[in-house]
């Protein structure tokens with residue numbers, strides 16, 4: 387039975403991971419759970435999965451959590467705050483830590499888990515995008531595995547099983563096209579938060595759903611693929627595939643192309659990250675190609691979605707630049723979700739902040755450099771937008 391710790395247990399990744407654990411109680415057990423601030427859901431997860439340690443990130447929620455499970459035995463160790471989440475990440479005999487925390491907040495707990503010798507089921511791409519230059523050497527140093535749980539990277543990882551070193555030539559990342567794939571460019575000025583949160587295919591958290599609408603999610607995934615699979619950026623391509631049935635493809639040196647297919651269900655990549663290298667029988671709905679009928683593909687529209695090109699440029703620049711891109715995006719998306727900036731301001735904010743960082747880019751950043759770049763970029767986005775009399779208009783770039 388595999389022992390698992392889950393960071394971000396009340397979010398979209400967390401609840402889907404626990405669905406899997408509940409379905410396969412003879413395969414998986416929970417050692418630790420960490421959540422942001424949802425006391426009620428965390429308390430019910432503690433009762434169901436009986437972890438030995440838990441943490442709630444929001445410190446003011448600690449008394450409520452203790453109260454909610456005071457009659458429950460055995461009592462887990464109960465912690466709070468960022469330090470509590472880090473303690474959960476490194477605690478006990480968990481073999482794999484699933485990182486479902488949103489954003490760069492997942493970086494320090496992930497590093498703690500690696501240093502404690504745990505394999506990482508990576509559902510938090512921001513960890514690798516911001517922290518790649520620090521995380522990858524640690525993975526090597528501690529001899530742990532980094533198992534991708536992002537659907538595209540899981541697809542690539544699955545296709546790569548059995549491919550010899552040096553066999554990979556090109557990665558083709560598929561993209562659904564997000565909420566606005568069929569909208570005219572000029573209509574994007576009127577986008578509301580509710581519009582951006584309507585993903586056509588996937589059910590995911592709010593931040594990543596907005597990232598899918600701007601196509602920044604795909605840009606971030608290009609950088610994630612570079613770090614995970616070691617290909618140069620010119621060999622990582624994006625193709626729009628509106629049905630989201632092919633989750634990505636790889637081309638081998640001899641031009642043979644392999645793909646992984648399935649319904650758009652995050653449980654499948656999560657299950658593979660947990661069961662690798664084994665395959666577990668499931669009774670989930672099986673793929674029906676006749677029902678799907680056709681699979682179509684088109685070129686990404688870089689005019690309409692500038693975030694993809696931004697991500698390629700930043701990925702090539704490397705160093706602390708991806709951390710800046712990621713942080714600027716997180717902050718801009720948060721402002722958009724609070725209805726303080728418009729949809730089209732998101733790429734403008736990111737480009738502005740990345741431009742300003744160019745002369746300060748550190749080629750081999752330390753963890754402190756990355757954390758400083760992250761903090762700086764968030765402040766720059768806030769500064770750039772707070773000068774507006776009314777934030778609800780499009781900022782001008784320069």
Ligand code: MG
Pocket residue numbers: 536537538607
């Ligand atoms: Mg993905």
